Amino acid sequence: MAKSSVRIPPGLLGELSQENNKWFEFYEKHPNAPKTKSYRKKVRYFLEYKGHNQKPFYSFGEAEVNNFLDMLKSAGYNRGIDTFISAISKCAKILREEYSDIFPPSFLSSISKSRKNEASESSGEVLTLRQISLIKKYTLEQGDLYEKYIFENLFRRGVQLESLKVVEKIDFDEDVDFIYKANQYFKKLTSHLTEQGEYAKTTYLNSDHFKKSHQAYFFPCPFCQGRIENIAENWILVRIEFDDEYRLVHAACKDNLK
Numbered sequence: 001m002a003k004s005s006v007r008i009p010p011g012l013l014g015e016l017s018q019e020n021n022k023w024f025e026f027y028e029k030h031p032n033a034p035k036t037k038s039y040r041k042k043v044r045y046f047l048e049y050k051g052h053n054q055k056p057f058y059s060f061g062e063a064e065v066n067n068f069l070d071m072l073k074s075a076g077y078n079r080g081i082d083t084f085i086s087a088i089s090k091c092a093k094i095l096r097e098e099y100s101d102i103f104p105p106s107f108l109s110s111i112s113k114s115r116k117n118e119a120s121e122s123s124g125e126v127l128t129l130r131q132i133s134l135i136k137k138y139t140l141e142q143g144d145l146y147e148k149y150i151f152e153n154l155f156r157r158g159v160q161l162e163s164l165k166v167v168e169k170i171d172f173d174e175d176v177d178f179i180y181k182a183n184q185y186f187k188k189l190t191s192h193l194t195e196q197g198e199y200a201k202t203t204y205l206n207s208d209h210f211k212k213s214h215q216a217y218f219f220p221c222p223f224c225q226g227r228i229e230n231i232a233e234n235w236i237l238v239r240i241e242f243d244d245e246y247r248l249v250h251a252a253c254k255d256n257l258k
């Protein structure tokens with residue numbers, strides 16, 4: 001699979017100044033720095049952003065943070081901005097503690113206020129059957145491996161977007177940013193549905209659409225505790241001798257009926 005590390009339009013990033021590079025390397029090697037490469041890379045993007053890549057890091061404040069976050073939003077990060085904020089916030093804490101003579105206590109200390117609190121965002125709706133089947137077809141026929149994986153997990157398994165990368169190990173690049181991948185995928189799906197006349201809103205689809213659709217189209221099975229999609233081959237009508245009624249039962253679990 002091709003490397004796919006461009007997450008921010010490349011024209012927006014520039015060289016780090018020598019001094020900022022030194023700070024970044026210090027942070028990266030620090031024992032308290034996050035182990036995940038993609039997480040540390042978020043701090044690097046923040047430093048490389050052309051709006052301020054030549055300014056000394058210790059002089060960064062609210063303006064630098066806000067400009068950077070605005071740029072992320074216009075680059076397609078509808079969600080995932082909070083992980084940038086926590087990455088930058090952890091880095092700032094390390095530098096404040098280790099180099100208190102250079103990084104004042106106020107250095108990026110209020111950055112958490114910029115959080116959007118994405119977890120509480122619930123703007124999606126249950127997708128219609130027509131939308132679901134267009135999305136399935138599109139993903140199977142035109143989607144890349146990542147998109148199929150995202151669809152499979154969000155819709156079929158009801159996994160949260162945030163936990164995608166830790167779900168299982170597949171042959172993906174170590175530092176794939178699934179939130180970014182998913183946002184790109186949602187954008188594509190939004191234009192596909194719009195072109196097909198099946199979506200009329202101006203906002204993009206988001207993971208909440210998939211979460212709510214999973215809950216709506218997958219029924220719980222009382223025998224195996226799984227959530228099973230509501231397609232005919234998964235369910236059968238069964239009546240057992242002491243019951244007067246036929247019941248809809250998960251086909252794979254029918255032998256467990258007593």
Ligand SMILES: [Zn+2]
Pocket residue numbers: 221222223224225226250252253
């Ligand atoms: Zn079952």
